[in-house]
């Protein structure tokens with residue numbers, strides 16, 4: 001059943017935690033009594049959240065910690081930098097010293113009190129899916145950036161009361177509601193941190209798939225959004241992925257929280273995802289397909305990452321970097337399946353899918369950094385590379401999303417080839433989930449090498465060795481051989497082919513990505529191995545003239561189109577406000593797009609393999 005609903009529950013709580021504390025004091029057992037957090041927004045117009053939290057205490061000092069990062073986003077964010085006015089007191093109002101002992105740690109001596117209440121303000125003005133954002137009529141809250149924990153209470157129950165300002169109509173969170181309006185419950189701190197809380201005036205559209213409840217929550221600014229169509233398409237993604245995994249892991253409603261703000265992206269949670277997109281994301285088909293891919297990716301994480309993840313991430317160390325070499329599996333294989341499952345769900349056609357795969361290959365092959373770091377080491381270095389991109393990232397590392405997706409593609413093909421198309425990467429993923437999902441012996445985490453072992457169990461030792469090389473080496477996955485097995489070929493130079501066929505000069509350039517968004521034309525990335533890098537151009541250089549003729553952000557594209565490979569030109573550049581000239585031999589420009597095509601003659605065996613892989617009958621091949 002699919003229905004739309006608008007949640008209206010005006011809750012204005014006059015909730016006094018210290019009064020509650022007195023009522024709950026009858027059960028002082030610290031093991032059972034929840035930590036009680038309360039969120040209110042008296043200074044929301046300045047982007048502050050007020051947090052009041054109460055810990056049951058014993059004789060030991062209470063050490064309170066703020067996470068340095070949030071699961072799913074591997075960057076030290078030092079959330080404690082935004083904590084202000086932290087103060088502690090006993091239930092009877094005695095002030096206690098809260099002494100800061102590390103950048104994200106406070107020590108409080110309870111001095112005989114059975115509970116300690118801490119008040120603090122958090123500035124919530126960082127806009128992305130891994131942080132918190134508050135303004136006059138909206139709060140988007142990530143638990144790791146808000147809630148303190150103590151080692152002693154981390155595994156115990158947590159309670160959150162959300163005090164809504166006047167005019168805010170509702171709270172949307174996967175946290176379980178309690179009997180008290182506006183009060184939610186989490187089994188432990190990890191669940192609290194994993195449960196986003198959004199509040200304000202958002203619309204909510206509920207639907208069911210295979211009897212299970214889902215909801216699409218839309219932020220303000222949905223005027224260009226067709227909620228009914230989005231909800232229908234979400235249901236197809238859910239259906240395809242439930243079909244893929246064969247296990248429904250949810251014990252409550254799953255929330256797709258879609259906000260029309262911030263940088264494009266999503267963050268996965270056990271029972272939901274928070275996504276940030278453009279308000280006009282649905283207007284053009286390519287943008288909408290990108291959104292569907294995001295949804296598919298985040299939803300796939302409900303199994304791959306949330307409920308089955310690398311051992312190193314099994315119990316989060318919130319205080320520091322956690323190292324794993326397996327983000328190519330957690331993220332890369334999720335990237336392989338996000339678009340493939342859109343096709344299996346019938347949301348994109350085969351041309352769309354081939355185009356998405358071709359661009360994935362193109363973007364991978366135009367990164368010289370792919371020969372610097374392997375998929376495993378790019379995973380390990382995520383804290384200093386993937387999440388800290390700079391001008392030279394393209395030359396110094398590879399995206400484990402992108403390479404992981406291509407490893408997924410060629411591994412899938414190798415398994416199918418070895419097993420005469422009777423098994424696939426799908427089989428491996430399901431087998432892994434059975435073993436390392438929450439109900440398997442691995443209890444939600446896999447040790448290093450688990451994937452390679454599963455590949456061997458399904459497809460034999462040769463495919464395992466093939467996969468190990470892919471993961472450890474900086475060589476390119478042989479995508480051409482894989483495509484060929486399905487009767488497909490990759491055209492890496494469609495622009496050159498088109499120019500040659502038209503008798504026009506082939507596209508030429510310097511191997512530089514330009515930033516033409518401002519008044520000056522700046523080199524954003526200088527790709528190693530290409531003409532600009534060989535001549536000594538640097539990121540940040542401003543291009544002023546080619547052969548003495550002025551060039552700028554507006555006319556550079558037209559000017560570049562008149563360059564010819566082999567021609568030597570003199571570039572006038574400005575670097576640190578000094579002028580310099582470089583002589584550069586123009587070369588063929590990096591192709592903007594690749595194309596996947598069917599071979600001129602496709603055999604019946606190739607057609608059969610293609611249909612089995614893509615999971616749908618392909619009419620154009622008949």
Ligand SMILES: [Zn+2]
Nearest residue numbers: 297301331334
């Ligand atoms: Zn992801």
